[in-house]
Each structure stands twice: as structure tokens, then as C-alpha cells.
Amino acid sequence: MTIKHLSLLALILGFQGYAQQLSSVVLDSATKKPIPYVTVRLNNKGMITNEEGRFTFRLDGSIKETDSLFLSCIGYASLGKPINEFTENVIYLPAKAIELNPVIVTNKKYTPKEIIEEVEKNLVKNYHQGYSKKRLFLRQTFRNNIIKTDYTLKKSTIDAFNKKFLDSVIRTVPKSSTFYTEILGDLYGASDSEEQKLDLIKASELYDKSRELDYDKLEEKFNKIIKANVKTDSYFKIKSGIFGTKIDSLELGITEVDSTDAVALQKELEKKKKNEENRKKFFSKYQRETLGNLYGNLPIFEDTDYNVLFKPGRYDLILENFTYVGDDAVYVIGFKPKRSEEFQGRIFVNSDDFAVIRMDFENVEPLRKFKLLGVSLNEYLARGSIIFSKGDNEKYHLRYYNIEKGNRIGFKRPVKIIEKNKNVKGRRKQNELSLKVDAAFGSTNRYELVVFDLDPINSGTYEAFKENNNLLPTYMPNYDPTFWAGYDIIEPNKAIKEFTSQVELGD
Template identity: 25%
Template sequence: MTFLKHAFPLLAFLCSIFSFAQEISGKVLSDSKEPIPFATVQIGDGYGVITNEEGNFSINTTNFKETDSVKISCLGYEKLGLLVKDFSSSNYTLKEQVNELSEVYLTNRNLSVDSIMYYVNQNISKNYNTSQVDYNIFSRRTEFIQGKNIDFEIDKSTGFSRKQLKNINKDINTLETTLLNNRSKQYTDLIANLKIKDNNNSKLKIDKAVRFLDERNDQSLEKLAERGKDLVSNHLDKNKIYTVKSGWFKLSDSVSLKEQEQGNKMEDTINSVGIIKTLMLDKINNHAISKSSMLDFVYETRKYEYELADITFLDSEMVYIITFKPKRSSVDYEGTMYISNESFAVLRADYKFYKGRVGEKFNLRLLLGIKYVENGKNGAVMFKKAEDGYYYPRYISEHIDRYFYVNRPFKFIENDDRGNKFAFDFNVEGTFKEKTELLFISQKTLSNTEYENLKEAKKVDYKTEKRYSSEIWKDYDVIEPLQEMKSFDVEE
């Protein structure tokens, strides 16, 4: 009894010192009670998360002592510090940074905005490294189609009974209704290890992948195309061979519907590790501070107009706030950069399409009945300095709107009896909305041995969830979901 009497208080004391474990959820606000997105919530020296667009965060304090420090910070705001023992699920307010030096600095400092941008470009190779890097990454992809118009009109249906035509029209009406009335978003979350050896060699290992998807209302472009194909093929004779024509072009002399059923090429593409790796690398490379990235406002200094709007501080480091917009029609973005006074590294960049600008486009509407325009884009990238002196990405967010229009006539002609034909006009129009977020949980130098030892799989084994639960990612450092994702729930 004496042993137990003294043992329990001792164990309780040890637990309080060495493991103050719980999940902390909260919100970071400004003085005016506005949410602060992309604020850093950090425990100790290197462990932390970033608030989402609504200012919310969730972080686990497992393995931290009560006396460890918690730091909540964001560019333009005073840092808030406290201890783990005082850190609880609550709202945290950051005071806006008062820049008393800004007026004197902006009027008396000899360093002009052009000089700052010159030094940024002179120090790119010194500040950033893109090879021999081993990243641990959390990725979230949100996508849905905002339908504008869909029309499916049968021109000829030789050999079809009245009942068959009725069933075809029923399927057509269902496809039209689901597209135009779509309110369903789908989310894809994954934790992965990305090893980048150089510009041409990289490997990806997926640790966990989850889809939040209403499979009855999947509105991805891939699934929409697949449903259009199935709508026709389900009502044709699968024992026959057809010639398919579209507009002026003969697409095939021998389409077998049985052969098409043998393999699901679309599903293989969606679940391909190679495709996911390519998409992830594209986001990273496009948001790199280099002269080959999408962020041309960093290096195309003759084509942009810059203004030194103010200064702020990140802890004790002074940071220039520089706004930019196109000076020539050959560039597309406007936004804000935050640049270190010490290293001339870009710490953060926020960008969006300038008024009237568009991105990639493909317009063969008159010839092929197809049009595609990237008509909306905005995003943000944040960098953090590592122990090796280089700056590596900490967070990337990008929203893209892609307008699409397809108006094509199709004709299925039975090879054995050329008089049997099924012809229709297909017209669909809408906007595909996509948002991608990458949170770089950790980064370290990649060794050649580690790279060679990693065997890259070919497919991703996704787990499909019908509702969101905080238990899904409770053991991982991820981006706190927005409220719309927390409310995701597919009725049985």
C-alpha cells in the first residue's frame, strides 16, 4: 500500500512533465474579429500547422511537455506566445503590427523597389534549392462542376423500339438534371512522401489516401465523359461491331462494346501514382522561385509594375510588402509579395489573374465543337527557411476555374447492316472548379541510397468515405477542413 500510495502521484507527475497529450482545435482572429488564414501555430522549434482559409486549426500536443512553448504568428501581426499548459481549444487574437518605422523608411531609404527586385533575382540560387529533397506532404484536392447547359438530341434511331428510345431519353434527362442541379463537391486527401532527386527523377510513396465522394453524383470530368459513353453503349447491341463518326471525322472502323467493357482505363488513370506525382510536381515547380516557374512576376521585372506598399515584421525580421500588376499584355498576374530584408528571399506570394486575363485555352468551337478556357486562377505560396539556409515551400494553395464547351454530333453505324444507325447531337457547357492545397509537413536532404531503396507503386488504394470525421486524420498533421467539408455527409 505504501508503494502504491507514492507511485500514483509520481506517475501523474511524470505524465504531466513528459506527455501533455490532447488534440487542440481553435481559431486565429485579428483585432477586428476577422479570421486570419495561413497563420502558423507552432510548438517547439519545428512542429506546427497552418490555419485554413477560415482561420481554423487543429494540432496534437502529444509528446510535448507542459513547459514547451507555443507560438502563433503571421506576417503583419505581432507574435503570440504561451506555454503548452496554457494552450487549449479556443480563439486566439493577433494584434496587427504597428510599423512605426515605415514612414521614415519609405521616405529616406535609398533602396528602391527596383533594387529590391534586382537583389531578389540575384539571390535565387542562394535562397532556394529544388534537388535532393525529401518531402512529407499532405495534399487536399476539392473539385466540382458548375453546369451551365447540357443537351442531348437524337437525330436518327433505326432499329430501336419505342421502349428503348424511352429508356434512352430517361437516361439523358437524368444526366442533364444531375449536371445542372449539381451542388456536390468531392474531396481527395492524401499523405505522401515525395523524394525529388533532380528535375528528371522523383519517386512518390502514398501513406494514406481518402476520398470523400458521393459516387451517385460524381461530377468529375472523367466520370462525366464515362457516363456519356455508357449512356450510349448501354443501349446498343454489345454483340455487334460499329463504325463511329463524329462531325467530319471517322473515329473508328471497328468499335466493339464488349472489348470496351474488359478494362476500365479511366479508373486506372484516376488511381495512378504516376498521375498524382505529376500533378504534385507541377504544383511545386510552378510555385518555385525560379526563372522557369509560373510565378513570372518574380523574374519578368520589365513586364510588371511594382510598388513598395509598406514594411512589416516576421518575428524580428523586417519584411518588404510589394504589390505588382502587369505593365504589358504578355503577363497575367496581380498580387502581393513579402520579401525578407535580410536575404531578399520571397517569403510569401499571393496572386490572381489580372482583370481580363485568362490562362490556357483551346478553341476549336467552329471546327470540332470544342472550347476550353482557364478563365480564373488565384493562389498563394509560403516558404520557410530550413537549417541548411535554403527556403523550402511550406504551403501552396491554388484555385482554378476552367470553362468548357463541347458540341459534337455522333453517329454509330452497324457494320453488318449499314442501314441500322444511331445518331445524336451532344452539347455540354459549364465550369470545372478545382482547388489544390499542399502542406509540407517536413523536409530533409535526400540521400541517393534512400532514393534508390524506395519502390514506387503503380496504383493508389483509396478509401472512400461517405461522411467526414475528425478520426480519419487524428494521427496526422493535416490542414483543418473548411466547414463545408466537415458537413460532407452522403445519405444512405
């Protein structure tokens, strides 16, 4: 028997207990193009394919070659068969032909609005909204770029703060950067976005430190100039037009700790320890709040931004098509706002139980946009997909949430930094730096959340769980395929797999 005739399981298991995982790519059988967001199930565990159609499943000791792998996706025929019958690392799904399903033929002929009303009526019956423990994986991608950094130096009474120096500072600021954060954990909670608890299991950060602003070196440059030209008891007035802010010189960090002063040194060490503790708490808190915000904005909750289920009268609804998930008939309803609502898209509704199994959405106008006194903000992008699937308790729950957000910030204003000192006789004003700034910055943030398992719990279990904030993400300058070995995650895309730092720096 040649290698190509071996089962996929044998190929991926290796020999003598080496890495055990099942990896494959799912393609359209006709077009040979990848199919994203395919639901993959193995022994009641859920996975989802990434935008390139790829998935990886970890195989533990309980998995047998005869256990079946099930794949399902809207518009495609479902596929289910034992693992040992998959003989290639490519899986093809054929499109499902649109036929008159008996469910649709015999059911009442619903209007789009009536279908939405049935969805809203059956939310409690269809979806698990009580306390639960969810094993999940969250990948966050942050891309930042500088669009414009123009300025005019109007006045500087400190020679060192000249155009040459300011240009050198601007050159140190990276024009673009990409930052990935990945976490695996258990989220405890119900439908309240603010009442969530997170048990972090593992986390990573992937980015190029050489493309990050070196605040320490920048601070060192500024401090050297400040110490040579500014009195330690001075304070600074930062003004931009009619606005002003007072900053003491101590706040600029120009004080030093004498290493021979044991008391001062001990205080400094305690401060650093406290900062590290706060950093751990902040990381955990930020991840918990991010997950809470994603969950709280699901379309099955009344306060959601995607409120078509609760306020259908505000939308033009169109029954676009029928499709299938396996043998289940699905209504495809398009929605567009009549007036001031922010999102349009499609919802896919199971015709049997009236559960929303997927929503695709995108904004039709900026979510926030203002321009005042030279400061502007434009949150111009919010688009994504939300997928639900049925669990072991016959209730639907979130399986996958993907959203991409984009914004642009502009600053076009005069800025003055004025040194003042109340202990100097005569004029309090000592030095002044005056600029006219015209800058713009853009960013896109993407959040991918996959929920592998959901276990219902009671309020006592929720109350008894205590968060542990001691875990920080592991920094990686280059993509490391071994970091998540032994854990289920959503398969990284090509950009992540090929990510490398220009210069590898220490942690």
C-alpha cells in the same frame, strides 16, 4: 478549479492517454475575424491555419506542457509562449503597427525592381533546392457542374434510341458534384518536377456516390439495345462534322464471359487483377505528378508561370507598403503585367535577406481560351497563395501552396453514330443515330498543400528509395473525424466537416 480555468493542454489531452491533439482558431484581436494561413510551429514542426483560421497539432510523447507554441503571420505581431499558458481554444493576434524599422532606415533605398533583382541574386543562398525528403499533406477539391445539355434528335433507325431514352440518360447524369481527395506522404526529390518519388502513407476519398454517374447501369442499358439491334461483327463510325472515328463493336463491351469456360474465366479474373494493379499505380502516379507540377511551378524556379522574379521588366512594379512578420520588416511589392504575362499579385520580401516569404497571385486573362468548329475551352481562373518559411538548416522552403483553378468546356456540334458491316452484301451502312448537341460543362479544382518537415538528403538516398504503389484511398460517404487521428493534416473547413452523402452506398 473550474473547467474554464484549466489549461488548453489539459482540455485537449483528455484522460488516461486518449486522443492527444492541440486544436484552436486564430482570430484578429480587433475584428474577431479568422486569420488564414498563419504559420504555427511547435518543436520545429510546422502547421498552417486553414481559411477559417483553424489548426490542429498532434501531440506525441515528446511534447511537454512547457514547450512553446509560436504563431506568425504577415501584418500581425508574432506570438510565442508555453502551451500551458494557452487557457482558451481561441488565440488572438494583434495587428503589427507600421513603424520605421532600423533595417529599412539604414538600408539603401531600393526601387521595387532593385528589390526583385536582389531576390533573384540571393535565390541559391536563401532556398533549399537540393534533394530532400518532405512530409506533406495534399487536399484536392473538385467541383463539377453541368451548365447546359441541349440536343436535337435528327434521325434514329433504332427505335429504342429515341428521345425518351436519351432524355432518361441525361437525367441520370448528376447536375453537380463535389469530390475531395486527401493524401499524406513523403516526397523525395529536388527541383526537377519530373524527378519526384512519393511514399504514400494514407489517403482518402470523400464524395457522394449517389451523385456520380453510374456507368455500369448506363452501359447495361446501352448493351441491351446494342445486342438486340447490332451485329457483333459490325463497327461504328462516329462523325462530328468533318471528323470521324472508327470503333469496333467489341470495344463497346457487348461480349460476355461464359462462367463454364474455365480458361475464359481465368483470363477475366487475371484481367480484373491487372486492372486493380493499374488503378493503384495510376493513383500513386497521378498524386506524384500533381505534387511535381506544384513544386515545379514555384516562383523561385525559372520555368514558373509566376516569372516576375526572373523577368521583372515585363511587369509594372509598385512598392505598396512595409509590413512585418514578427520583428522582421517586409517589403510589399505589387506586380501587374505590362503586356502578355498572365498573372498579377503581390510578393512579400524579407528586407534583411531578400527572400520571398509569400506570393499572392491571380490571372488577369484566361490561361487558355479557344473556340473551333463548335468546341470551346476557357480556363478562366487561377489564383492562390504560396508561403515559404525558414527551416532548421536556415534555408527557406515551401510551407503552404493554395491554388484554385476554373474552366468551362462547350460542345456545339452535330454528331452521327453509324453502324457499318463489311460482311453484309450491298450497303455496309446498317443503322444511324444523328444528333445536334449543345452542351457546356464547368469545373473548379482547388489544391491545398502543406509541408510539415523537410529533411535534406543526398542523391544516394534519393536513388535508393523505391516507390510502393499498393495503397489506394479509403472511400468515405460522410466526413469521418477519426480517419486522420494520429496524423498532422491541414484542418478541414466547415464544408468538409458537414459533408454527408444523400444515400450511403457500399464501397
